[in-house]
Amino acid sequence: MKTKRFKRIYIEITNVCNMRCSFCPVTKREANFMSVADFEHILSEVKPFSDYVCLHIKGEPLLHPHIGEILDLCDKYDLKANLTTNGVLLKEKSDILANNKALRQINISLHSFENDSESDFIDYWNNIVYAIKKVRSNSDAIISFRMWNQGSHSQHKVMDKVYFNFDEKFDWPDITIAPLSDTGTCHGLRAQIGILVDGTVVPCCLDHEGNVNLGNIFKQKFSEIVASDRVTSIKKGFCDNKLTEDLCKRCGYASRFR
Secondary structure (H helix, E strand, C coil): CCCCCCCEEEECCECCCCCCCCCCCCCCCCCCECCHHHHHHHHHHHHHHCCEEECCCCCCHHHCCCHHHHHHHHHHCCCEEEEEECCCCCCCCHHHHHCCCCEEEEEEEHHHHCCCCHHHHHHHHHHHHHHHHHHHHHCCCEEEEEEECCCCCEEEEEECCEEEEEECCCCCCCCCCCCCCCECCCCECCCEEEECCCCEEECCCCCCCCCCCCCECCCCCHHHHCCCHHHHHHHHHHHCCECCCCCHHHCHHHHHHC
């Protein structure tokens, strides 16, 4: 079977969030929720390019009022879906998550509660445990708890398909800071690509403001966007250890690949 071009495609179904975490910059873009029709259009365009979609870039995907329909569409197009969530709405949405065939993995960012009280965290944790038990009773979805760590990345298996993942904290790329480097590589446009809630196509899941605007999937064919000269140039730069875009030169995460 031929390997598809991207390991995963990030689709931002909303840029609205129900928390204000210190490590996550507030978007300057207009608050928006993607319509179900627009989401289906995107799936029809990206289906030939990947088997996996991740339903976030910024925002909390479980806030989407039609998250059930969105996951059902992933199943319709035979695409496996990954969710990254702060966990606050997991209990409320647990019935939807437990009964969807497309859901492959739920990533729960426990560091979202880094500044809250112990009692608040206990309630939060108990709600997550309730939701995970319900999901795991009727689903093979992988559960991954994400936490910051001062050291390197590590993964610890808790039980079947339940993991704790630790990783070093990073800063989101910021176009307003001085360049960090013009050399480096990235998984962007090779293993992954992103689509913002307004249809803007970006090279990776960290271009949260659409600074590297490659086109709009509601105005152009996705196949044309990924075949553009600009995409080809960025990819060639990554292969040659050169960062050609201003945002990439200001991305601290890229330093992990140097």
